[in-house]
Amino acid sequence: MDNIDNIVSEANANNQTKKFDKSEWVKKKQEERKSAFDLIEKTATEIVNDSKKFKTYLDVQSRMNKYSVGNALLITAQMPNATQLKEFSDWKEAGAFIKKNESSIIVLEPGESYTRNNGTQAIYYNPKKMFDVSQTTLTQNNKFNAYDDKVKLTALLKDCPVNIKVVDEIPEMDRVAKWNKQDNILYVKRGCETKNIFKELSEELARATLEETENPSLDNFKCKCISYMLCKKYNIDVSTFNFDVIPDSLKNMNSNEIRSELATMRSAMEDINMRMSQHFENISKKAKINDLER
Helix, strand or coil: CHHHHHHHHHHHHHHHHCCCCHHHHHHHHHHHHHHHHHHHHHHHHHHCCCHHHHHHHHHHHHHCCCCCHHHHHHHHHHCCCCCCEECHHHHHHCCCCECCCCCCEEEEEEEEEEECCCCCEEEEEEEEEEEEHHHECCCCCCHHHHCCHHHHHHHHHCCCCCEEEEECCCCCCCCCEEEECCCCEEEEECCCCHHHHHHHHHHHHHHHHCCCCCCHHHHHHHHHHHHHHHHHHCCCCCCCCCCCCCCHHHHCCCHHHHHHHHHHHHHHHHHHHHHHHHHHHHHHHHHHHHHHHC
């Protein structure tokens, strides 16, 4: 009994010194939240004034398509090469160990809604510490390497919201695809390389998906960004993309306006990506059924 008495007594003594201070915990969370929002704002204005940083953001958002623009900006600022994020406990459950001296990545998780003093509704965001797969003992493979470009092109056009017509020529020089708004037809030039068709088709599908504004230069840039993100995600050659010239209209926006434009790009990209993902999922299901029938 003496032994257990001593152990419990020592444990209680240690617990007293580590007594939970709720006010201190709330203060720390508020500081982390403010720091995250400040970093989002800073990164948003930085990327539109630096073509390399902007391209890095597009790379992150293409991989992290399920993450909001704000969190994609946070990842861009903290670990732009991240590919798969989980909390410490989730990695542990998956049988992975976090490598020594690795720092966590802060993202914001939406929590409960609340009413502001002016009566408007808002969402409370909680700072969340994450670790990338590269910080663990696990590795990750890109599943889209298993599909060739023709399969990816089929997925791109699967259930798309426009009519498609193959033609011998397209009026615009050096174009292999063009969406005509008036007749809602996506014209595709026959006899072209699949990778070039994917690039221009994704750009034109983005054009058909995005709401047109009074700024054609910005609209064209956004369509190119969406095409790039889709090509990057599905391992289509992106060597011909160039983001050296970012529209002044985007550069002159404030942080909230920039994020709003980025959000429309992400939404259009994800709309196309969801249709593609469903096609790949159907392929996978058919393959499993065929295996079971053998």
